[in-house]
Amino acid sequence: MSRNRKSGTVTILPNLEIIDIAEEGKGVAKADELVVFVDKAVPGDVVDVRLIKKKKNFAEAVIEELHTPSNYRTDPFCQHFGVCGGCKWQHMQYDAQLNFKYKNVEAALQRLAKVDTTSMEPILGSAENKYYRNKLEYTFSNKRWLDKADMGDQDDLELNALGFHVPGRFDKILDIQHCYLQAEPSNTLRNQVRGYALRTGMTFYDLRAHEGNLRNLIIRTSSTGEVMVAVIFAYAEQSEIDGLMEYLKLNFPEITSLQYIVNQKKNDTIFDQDVITYAGRDHIFEEMDGLKFKIGIKSFYQTNSAQAHELYKITREFAGFKGDELVYDLYTGAGTIANFVARNVKQVVGIEYVPTAIEDAKFNSAMNNIDNTIFYAGDMKDILTADFIAEHGKPDVVITDPPRAGMHESVVKRLLEMEAEKIVYVSCNAATQARDLALLKEKYQVARIKPVDMFPHTQHVENVVLLTLIKD
Structure with missing residues (x-):
């Protein structure tokens, strides 16, 4: 059925049963001959959905109302679920x-x-x-993703962020408080780097204007307990670079490899950039089946x-x-x-x-x-x-x-x-x-x-x- 709102005509499809899940992680339902891909839906759900995009043979939709939750449903454990582009199946039991x-x-x-x-x-x-990844890459941005709670008075709102890209919005970064993908010291490192940058007035990167001091943060860990940290700067002065590097060196003695890169290109790839080792080695070691593997900041290794x-x-x-x-x-x-x-x-x-x-x-x-x-x-x-x-x-x-x-x-x-x-x-x-x-x-x-x-x-x-x- 359809209903009108002030914003225009909104199409609601009622009482759809989610019958499958697509490769991109969306639930699949059918309305007559129309295949509907429903964001955050789980097979077994019965839902009303609101169409957000419609083509000849398929449509994309969001849940308007959940009538009957699937037996496979579970409560997401991360506060960022639903906005962050990672861990899209948190709301589904692992066996499912x-x-x-x-x-x-x-x-x-x-x-x-x-x-x-x-x-x-x-x-x-x-x-x-949980905490199974050995590598994460975070992005700095001076224009963080704003949720509904942020939409009031924005005069005193902190707009800087260090986190992950919001799906479909290359210029919006979700400020991450706690991520369940990588074990400590990953979360503490990220939050301390953000805090240092805010206290010292370092600027966060503008993804549209391509300006600002801080661009990316890469953290790699290994099963041997070693830690690699690399900060990617854009337009920081050397004194600013040295300040952050020294802060990390003094406050995180567990860092095995502390490095930085200056990348002023308009893309984030670092494979063509020089890597400067500030402290420790230029690599960490991983072990598997009695073998040792050298891991550099640019190395490929299963995460x-x-x-x-x-x-x-x-x-x-x-x-x-x-x-x-x-x-x-x-x-x-x-x-x-x-x-x-x-x-x-x-x-x-x-x-x-x-x-x-x-x-x-x-x-x-x-x-x-x-x-x-x-x-x-x-x-x-x-x-x-x-x-x-x-x-x-x-x-x-x-x-x-x-x-x-x-x-x-x-x-x-x-x-x-x-x-x-x-x-x-x-x-x-x-x-x-x-x-x-x-x-x-x-x-x-x-x-x-x-x-x-x-x-x-x-x-x-x-x-x-x-x-x-x-x-x-």
Whole structure:
């Protein structure tokens, strides 16, 4: 039905049952033939919804009234839930989250790759679903997100913020008081940095005008207890930089690596920026399975350390190494998987686009006395050529862990040409993984499937698939 308000015509759809949850984390309902995606809805809810966007075959909506709450519902534990862009599934019980992640992977593989999922293995949940991340990046802003309580007299209102972007608003930052994603000293560090900046009059970055002293704050922690802090400045004087750095050094002796970057570009990427170490090392160490890994401010490392260990153990198990295999590790990053499996095989050849990641991979091999790895930096489709394979040998096993976009079609074609006995495909996007599996079906069959939850309270899920070469 519809009803009129002073602001115009508002469409209300009454008594909709939420029947599913979409990959982006919104509840799914149907009104006749119209598919409705409902923000913050949980399967099993019965709700009235207000449409906020309507297309030909689907609409987006928000809950106007919750008539019957789902049995899967639970109270969100974070005060920022609903505005912050993270942890969008906090209002759903964790067992239910795992169930729907499993179903989303299953549906993608069935629909897009026509894979038989009857033997799909149970999803592996995360032992910790709070304080599980080892890295967070916060943004400074002089125009924080204002909620309804702030909409009165704004003359004395503090508008500076240090926190996360509000979804859909690149220029609005939600000022975070307590975040449940990263363990201490993360929250204390962030709040103390904000407090210092406000006391000393340092300016927070203006995301539209591109001016201000303070731009970003990155905090990395490790399972070994080490802490890395990097402050990204924009237009601060050196005396201001030194002041904040010295404050952190004196007040947080647990910081292992204290660094800063001056970034005056109009984007936040730091990979092309110089990093200055103010105190301590320029890196921290992570440990996994008896191996040490060097982590720099620009290094790629799975952000859920404990669950990454489980993911890599599954990858190794799926490969079923006997000890004499030549392994290609595609999209190797900092060589974490390559070094993790190296002691179980004859040799690992790792390929990665980012040169600094390859330097980390080589360092990690040397640090762990691993001498059977070789790493190459460059675009996968340019490096993985017939000549490359002729030089290094045909692999027995290929491990591939591409970005969300999946593998380039030319890389898939090269895999089909190589005809390795096994491919272990690790993916953070079941849809693009399914697209690639559909192409690989020409010569490979799916032998095992196991989802792994790396990011509790979000819609994201990793999936590991074992492919075996079809024999004539």
